[in-house]
Amino acid sequence: MWAIRRASTPIRNQVFGIGASYTFLRLDGLTACTDVKRGMATSHVSSDSYLLSNWFHYVIHGPSRHGVDRRSLSSQAGPRSSGEEDDLEDGFSELEPEKIMPTQTAVEDDMFVDPELIEDDDGDSVGPSQNDLDLSEATDDTDEKRLINRRAYSELFQAIMSSPGLSIHNVLDKWVAEGKDLNRSEISLTMLNLRKRRLYGRALQLSEWLEANKQFDFIERDYASHIDLIAKVRGLPRAEHYVEKIPKSFRGETIYRTLLANCVVANNVKKAEDVFTKIKDLGFPITAFSCNQLLLLYKRHHKKKIADILLVMKKDNVKPTLFTYKILIDAKGRSHDMVGMDQVIETMKADGIEPDINTQAIMVKHYASSGLKERAVEVLKEIEGNDLNEKRWVCRFLLPLYGVMQMTDEVERIWNVCEPDPRIEECMSAIVAWGKLNNIEKAEAVFDHMLKTWKLSTRQYHMMLKVYADHKMLAKGKDLVKRMGDNGCHIGPLTWDAIVKLYVEAGDVEKADSVLQNAIQQKSMKPMQCSFMTILDQYAGRGDVHNAEKMFHMMREAGYVSRPRQFHSLLQAYINAKAPAYGMGERMKADNININRALSTLLAQVSAFRKTAVSDLLD
Structure with a gap:
């Protein structure tokens, strides 16, 4: 119901902040759960909710020792690595995207079916949609149709893209001086196109120029869009500071949920909890959307608390949605x-919700990874149906899934349906599938067809670049990056990450480090967290404590909060160097890291390297 309601009104009430990354998480729902202790509910919680949360909680985790406090949330959750977090080509988010049409482009996240999703077992990424929070505005049916069309023409956007340099202020000044129309519809289309291409720096300049020149009277959603862009380009602290500058009359729910969305995207548990508390104190009602976000947060950081949120949903009469079940x-x-x-x-299914294709893909992935290949194939056959020619749109989903499962014959069969007249999404999926099957020649043949048929974006080039990186083909990867630049493609975090991995796979960690250092200097966007982790892991394996600590610090400077995954790698560097890590436990506690058994074992090992009076004598 919620998905249908929200999907029916994504355009009608929008402002120029189209495409912004917004998420709505609430704390107030948790305050109702004051009778939950040690994972058990008191008798007034009715049966079906209790059973749902109870079996989920106990099957995996056993009794919970983490009750939910009335006023705040614990910050002891131990977050894990989230993989590719910030460089999704389109604006769709795992934060609860509406997959209304099967032809929509998904994100690179293992929560959804996308060619790149299949490659990342650790991915928990993000890259949100304007549809998630309904923050853009079209004034009539014509505008609505234009905004729905992702390739809608925007003269202002073309002017911005054709201007030299990174600053767009002169373009905007000239636009106004020439008397050209600068209405909300044009701004919305321009914002959409900038966000779609991950050009957040330019989008922020546009928003700042509009605010400074008072082209429009900003309303709450305009400010929210601005906050989102600040968080993406300059980090959460600057976004928080901007919130205080917004007039109080416009500092409403949308403002805080936007800030909260970026806390969740950054996996910054402490900041997210602070915003939860703020939203709770403002008294906003709990919704399925807010519960889903809490579930998503705890899926990443504290699975034992998932059962608590399910109990809250029952107590507040919040029905689970399809996205709830996906999580x-x-x-x-x-x-x-x-x-x-x-x-x-x-x-x-008993709740009347059938799995969509994205949910089925999640099922396939987990069945396959658990060795249940027959179960995975059963789901794939359900996706395919009886006549693939009549259900052509599923081919782009099937190709990478069969590729991951190493089913060459099935990939051949599906591709034979597409090959006579392939669509660009099918080609992208085929490149991933052939790459997974180690058939570089066929992947290149598909890519060459794409080059001859379409003007490719960074996303399409990256599919082939990723294949080269996975197969340690440094020369071909470098040549492809050069072609990207020559063809005017935007070189951003996604490409930087592929280049870093190319050099690492080729054994040149120092060059990968240099590439990352240069990428950091590009102020418009920050490198992805997994790029830092790729190099950190290499230094850790070498026992290079100095460079491992440097990479750890660079990650912090880039705005990525510390999590157990980073500390695990850092501790491994000390272990391989046979060097003591003084104060590491205190550092972890200061970052609110839940020291689990694995980390405790590593801490014990680095403690063993500390010198004693006896060891000094023996040395």
């Missing part, structure tokens, strides 16, 4: 609890 299915699958995952699926 639960993925959480179960990641824990390799196939029995529990099947129970979630059964409960979802």
Whole structure:
């Protein structure tokens, strides 16, 4: 119901902030759960909610020792690596995207079916949609149709893109001086195109210019769009500072949920909890959307609290949505609890919700990774249906899934349906599939067809670049990057990450480090967290404590909060160097890291290297 309601009104009430990354998480729903202790609910919580949360909680984790406090949330959640976080070509987010049409482009996240999703087992990424929070505005049916069309022409956007240099202020000044129309519809289209291409720096300049020149009277959603861009380009602290400058009359729910969205995207648990508390104190009502965001946060950081949120949903009469079940299915699958995952699926169907293709892809992935290949194939056949020619749109989903499962014959069969007249999405999926099957020649043949047929974006080039990186083909990868530059493609975090991995796979970690250092100097966008981690892991493997600490610090400077994954790698550097890590436990506590068994074991090992009076004598 919520998905249908929100999908029906994404354009009608929009402002120029189209495409902004917004997420709505609430704390107030948690305050109702004051009777939950040690994972058990008191008798006034009715049966079906209790059963749903109870079996989910106990099948994986056993009794919870983390009650939910009335006033605030614990910040002891131990976040894990989230993979590719900031460089999604389109504006769709795992923060609850509406997959209304099967032809929509998904994000590179393992929560959804996308060619790049299949490649990243650790991905928990983000890249949100304007549809998520309904923050853009079209004034009539004509505008609505234009905004829905992702390739809608914008003269202002073309003027911005054709101008030399990074500053767009002169372009805007000239636009106004020439008397050209600068209405909200044109601004919306320009923002859409800038965000779609991840040109957040230019989008922020546009928003700043509009505010400074008072072209429009900003309303709450305009300010929210501005906050989102500041967080993306300059980091959360600057976005928080800007919130204080917004007139109080416009400092409403949308402002705080936008800030909160970026806290979740950054996996900054402490800041997110602070915003939760702020929103709770403002008394906003709990919704399925807000509960889903809390579930998503705890799926990443604290699975034991998922059951608590499910109890809250029952107590506040919030019905689970399809996205709720996707999170639960993925959480179960990641824990390799196939029995529990099947129970979630059964409960979802009993609730009258059928799995969509993205949910089915999650199921396929987890069945396959748990060795249940027959179950995975069954789901794939359900996706395909009886006549692939009549259901052509599923081909782009099937190709990478069969590629991951190393089913060459099936990839051949699906591609034979597409090859006579392939669509660009099918070509992208085929490149991923052939890459997974180590058939570089066929992947290149598909890519060459794309070059001859379409003007390619960075995203399409990256598909082939990723294949080269996975197969340590440095020369071909470098040549492809040069072609990207020659063809005017935007070189951003996604490409930087592929280049870093190319050099690392070729054994040249120092060059990968240099590429990352140069990328950091590009102030318009920051490198992805996984780029830092790729190099950090290499230094850790070498026992190079100095450079591992440097990379750890660079990650912090870039705005990525510390998580167990980073500390795990850093500790490994000390272990391989056989050097003591003084104060590491205190550092982890200061960053609110939940020191689990694995980290405790590593801490014990680095403590063993500390010198004593006896060891000094022996040395």
